[in-house]
Amino acid sequence: MIRMSDSLASLARSSRLASYISMIGIRYLTTRAASSLQEIIKASSYIGRDDEFANDIDWNNLGFGLTPTDYMYIMKCGRDDEFKQGQLNRYGNIELSPSAGVLNYGQGLFEGTKAYRGEDKRLFLFRPQQNAIRMQIGAQRMCMPSPSTEQFVDALKKTVLANRRWIPPPGKGSLYVRPLLIGSGPILGLAPASEYTFLVFASPVGNYFKDGTAPLNLYVEDEFHRSTRGGAGDVKSITNYAPVLKSLSRARNRGFSDVLYLDSVHKRYIEEVSSCNVFILKRNVLSTPATNGTILEGITRNSIIEIARDLAFQVEERPIPVEELLDADEVFCTGTAVGIAPVGSITYKGNRIEYKTSNQLVCLRLYSRLVGIQRGIIEDKMGWMIEID
Numbered sequence: 296m297i298r299m300s301d302s303l304a305s306l307a308r309s310s311r312l313a314s315y316i317s318m319i320g321i322r323y324l325t326t327r328a329a330s331s332l333q334e335i336i337k338a339s340s341y342i343g344r345d346d347e348f349a350n351d352i353d354w355n356n357l358g359f360g361l362t363p364t365d366y367m368y369i370m371k372c373g374r375d376d377e378f379k380q381g382q383l384n385r386y387g388n389i390e391l392s393p394s395a396g397v398l399n400y401g402q403g404l405f406e407g408t409k410a411y412r413g414e415d416k417r418l419f420l421f422r423p424q425q426n427a428i429r430m431q432i433g434a435q436r437m438c439m440p441s442p443s444t445e446q447f448v449d450a451l452k453k454t455v456l457a458n459r460r461w462i463p464p465p466g467k468g469s470l471y472v473r474p475l476l477i478g479s480g481p482i483l484g485l486a487p488a489s490e491y492t493f494l495v496f497a498s499p500v501g502n503y504f505k506d507g508t509a510p511l512n513l514y515v516e517d518e519f520h521r522s523t524r525g526g527a528g529d530v531k532s533i534t535n536y537a538p539v540l541k542s543l544s545r546a547r548n549r550g551f552s553d554v555l556y557l558d559s560v561h562k563r564y565i566e567e568v569s570s571c572n573v574f575i576l577k578r579n580v581l582s583t584p585a586t587n588g589t590i591l592e593g594i595t596r597n598s599i600i601e602i603a604r605d606l607a608f609q610v611e612e613r614p615i616p617v618e619e620l621l622d623a624d625e626v627f628c629t630g631t632a633v634g635i636a637p638v639g640s641i642t643y644k645g646n647r648i649e650y651k652t653s654n655q656l657v658c659l660r661l662y663s664r665l666v667g668i669q670r671g672i673i674e675d676k677m678g679w680m681i682e683i684d
């Protein structure tokens with residue numbers, strides 16, 4: 296069994312990879328007109344330029360929309376279960392058989408992490424080994440082979456370096472990095488695919504929610520569930536996301552920011568939001584639903600737990616009945632895409648609970664610690680940041 300914490304050895308290996316990449320350097324191709332899907336570019340053919348930013352982009356108004364960047368990374372794996380010969384390609388459409396496993400049976404996983412530009416121009420990834428390990432755990436669940444932690448981190452670094460002109464200036468946002476693992480081989484009867492593709496692309500992003508950093512208004516869903524016991528809610532399977540779109544769009548049409556899901560057995564315990572984890576604070580006690588197979592074990596969640604303990608909060612991972620929301624001092628969400636988002640209100644069975652909002656919130660204190668580490672302003676005592684060049 297692979298565990299989220301088994302990452303020290305790969306950390307050492309990825310530091311060696313970072314120095315190798317900085318040795319060979321990266322040269323950017325500044326025109327996208329030369330783009331060709333067939334064009335394969337080896338990382339060793341680039342030379343880095345620190346001062347270059349993409350044109351035609353309003354860095355002050357980045358949302359969470361897709362901005363296509365220059366390159367994506369692709370690595371394949373056949374019947375021998377070994378990923379090899381990964382390469383950077385120009386970003387563009389990919390070719391898939393109509394009978395690919397991912398298109399027919401949803402055999403696919405994705406990840407999400409971010410690259411940051413520090414104040415001193417250094418480039419960092421935040422805990423990418425944790426994403427690699429989570430993808431490996433998910434791949435076991437979905438009967439797929441997966442890249443090693445070293446291959447995964449190497450692919451992310453290459454993708455970020457090749458797209459570095461798309462990393463926003465410090466404080467303006469980050470480069471969202473999206474690794475995908477899909478059953479790309481053709482299949483007709485239900486079975487694992489015969490070939491797999493690992494692909495990494497990136498997009499510059501700012502705030503996830505359209506109201507920027509305004510507190511979220513959550514709707515507690517009591518009809519649909521995000522996940523069930525024995526299902527795959529604890530892995531980042533692509534099949535977990537389309538089913539929440541109905542609740543999400545219904546809630547958004549009613550003016551809510553997102554949906555808070557309850558467990559499917561008792562319909563009483565809070566689980567998580569569509570794409571982020573949830574925490575409640577009461578005095579000095581920070582509680583979050585325990586990861587028991589139906590909740591995604593967020594890397595931001597785990598990082599906030601560590602930061603909170605370091606700041607002397609008592610942290611509890613346990614079942615949280617929905618009624619406890621009535622009594623909470625603060626509620627907030629955590630995730631790579633959202634960062635930490637304070638919750639301003641929660642509506643459950645027609646009743647709206649409101650939470651105080653101010654810039655003195657504990658969750659903002661925890662967030663500023665996390666962001667400080669991610670931007671290289673606060674000392675990274677935990678060794679979370681991986682420098683890219």
Ligand SMILES: Cc1ncc(COP(=O)(O)O)c(C=O)c1O
Nearest residue numbers: 570571572591593594595630631
């Ligand atoms: C369902 C779900 N929960 C929680 C999270 C937060 O996880 P992380 O902090 O690793 O981004 C995500 C985002 O990846 C998610 O999709």
